[in-house]
Amino acid sequence: MGYQLFESAKLGPLELRNRTIRSATNEHLSEPDGQLTADWANAQIELAKGGVGLVITGHMTVDRTQRADEGQPVIDRGIDMALFKKAADEVHAAGGKILVQISHSGIKGMASVNGRPAMKPEDFTVEELDKLVELFADAALICKEAGFDGVQVHNAHGYLLSNFLNPNENHRTDEYGGSLENRFRLTGRIFKAIREVCGSDFAMLVKADSNGSGDLHGQLELYQQAGVDAVEISGVDFNAKAKVRTPFYFNELMAAKDGIDLPFILVGGMFSRQTAQSVLDAGIPFVAFCRSLIHDPGFIGKLERGEVEESKCLSCNACYKIYRSKPVRCVTHTVPIAQLEKLYGPYGKN
C-alpha cells in the first residue's frame, strides 16, 4: 500500500502525525515595525489545533531593512522570544510540528515600507552576501532556541534566493552568477551555515520554484548535495492559478524527480481529499495546503474526521490580492459571492 494522508510519517528528523503540511502563508500579522503579535502566534496554534501535521509559518525576513510588506515579521535578535516560544510550545501541545520560513525579499522588497529600494542580486557586494549568510544562520538558530522544529528557506516566488537562481534575474558576472552552480552558491552557503549552527536534528527544508531556474532536475541535485531534508515544489507563477483545482506543478515535479533521493512536498491546487491522495498515490510523500487553510484553519481535521471531502475555498485568489496590505483572511467570509463574481467572473457551482 502506498502513502496514506492520515498516517504518521517521518520527514527528515521529524515525526509527523500525518502527511499534511500548511504551506507558508504570510499572515500579515506583525506590528508595523515587524515585531510579532499575539494574533500571529495564535494563527499558528489554531492551524495545529485544526489537525495539520506540520505548520510552516509565513515568510519572516532575516533583514529588517528589506521587508516584503509592513505586516511581515522580522526574525532577528529583537524578536519577542516569549511570544515566539509560545507559538512553538502550543503547536507542540496540539500535536503538531512547526517550521519557520526564512526569507529575504530581494526584488520584492517594498520600498514604501523600507524607505529604500528593493535589492537585486547584483546590488550585493561579496561582503554583504557573507553577512546575509550569517543572518540566515542566526535566524535559524533563534528558531532552534525558541523550540521550533526547523526552518524552511524560501527559494521560491521571486524573492531573493529565487532571483539568484533565475538566469533572467541574476546578472552577476562573479562566482554568484552565470552557471546554475554559481547561481546556487549563495543558497548552498546558507544551508551549510544553518547545518553548522543548528545540527542535523533540526529540520532544514527548502521551498523551490519548479520553473524559473530553467533546470529543475539540476536544482534538485544541488539541494540533495546541500543536505536538505525535503523540498517543497511550487512555482514563480503560483499566483496566476486562480480557480485551478488540480495540482499546478505535478507534471514538472514528475518530469524532474528521477534519480533524486529526497522527500518531496507538492503544493498548489490541493483542495480535496481525492486530489491530495492522488498525489500521494503517485509516490509523492507529502502534500501542502495554503488557501484552503486561509478559508478554514480546521480543514485538515474535518477531512480526517470525514466531515468534509473538499474545501469550500473558491480558489478565487482574493486573499492573495489583499495580503500585502491587510491581515490575510478569506474574503468569502465577508464579501458576497455576487460581488466577487463581478470582479473575477463566475465561480460555477462551488
Ligand SMILES: Cc1cc2nc3c(=O)[nH]c(=O)nc-3n(C[C@H](O)[C@H](O)[C@H](O)COP(=O)(O)O)c2cc1C
Ligand atoms: C495570501 C497568501 C500568502 C502567501 N504567503 C506565502 C509565503 O509567505 N511564503 C510562501 O512560500 N508562499 C506563500 N504563499 C503561497 C502558498 O504557500 C502556496 O504555495 C500557494 O498559495 C498555492 O497553494 P494553494 O493552492 O494550496 O493555495 C502565499 C499565498 C497566499 C494566497
